[in-house]
Amino acid sequence: MLVSIEDRVPASLLDEASEALEELAGVLADEQSLDDVLQQLAESASRVIPDAENVSVTVVGADGASTVAATDRKVVAIDAAQYSAGDGPCLEATRTQRPVRLAVEGGRERWPQFAAAAEEAGVRAYLSAPLLVEGGTLGSLNLYSSDESAFDPFDEALLRLFTTASAAAITGFRRYERSRVLVANLERALLSRSEIDQAKGVLMAAHGIGEAEAFQRLVEESQTHNTKLRVVARNLLDSVRRP
Missing domain, CATH: 3.30.450.40 (GAF domain)
Known part of the structure; x- marks a missing residue:
């Protein structure tokens, strides 16, 4: 039994x-x-x-x-x-x-x-x-x-x-x-994309250049200083926001 x-x-x-x-x-x-x-x-x-x-x-x-x-x-x-x-x-x-x-x-x-x-x-x-x-x-x-x-x-x-x-x-x-990590990564990616787009706009307005050249300048800065592209963009934005 x-x-x-x-x-x-x-x-x-x-x-x-x-x-x-x-x-x-x-x-x-x-x-x-x-x-x-x-x-x-x-x-x-x-x-x-x-x-x-x-x-x-x-x-x-x-x-x-x-x-x-x-x-x-x-x-x-x-x-x-x-x-x-x-x-x-x-x-x-x-x-x-x-x-x-x-x-x-x-x-x-x-x-x-x-x-x-x-x-x-x-x-x-x-x-x-x-x-x-x-x-x-x-x-x-x-x-x-x-x-x-x-x-x-x-x-x-x-x-x-x-x-x-x-x-x-x-x-x-x-x-x-x-799932939480994936969402966090997507949020960071969207924020990075936004900052990079803003940084390109700053360079285009300041130097009278096109979008492709502005992006290339960000890439060159990233490679020269071995810094991530989003960090280069953020630093540029921070510099123009200072009084």
Whole structure:
């Protein structure tokens, strides 16, 4: 007989998980940075998942892996040991896109640097799940416990539900960020075009030259001083506006 997660999870815990995700959505709505969103994710997971004494978020980018959010500085050192060695449970979860759950003692042979750093920090059990977003894997959500028997398959299933919902929110956030950057770039381009057109008009009126020659003079000034064309135009406009 199959038992659903709803049947196994206390109603209060489901309510708390729902509230945590609503808070995360609220952070997104407030136009916070992605780092703020991931910090909120770490704190929410620590509160919702019973065995999670501490939580960190690993992000893997072009420059490698880094810990961008954590509920306690001591777990940052555990993550750093994995990044230094180039392997460990959080990196494996990111690479394989599958959760990794283990007692630290069982990882001594496979990941000695990770195991040593974990034991030094008093961590005895570890659970990492990938954060899958649009276009690939952002990184992983990592849970730590001082109890060696922590994190059973049920915790893993709950974490996967949590990361799936969170990843959907993060994907939406990244789309919004891309749109906001695009709009800002378009606004700057329109402003630059306006300033360049005004600067051409100033040169045409001052020297009795045509539009093409005025533009060529701006380009030559830009190349001579290794300055962007919009900056040359703005400087010229500023000079004629001075008393």
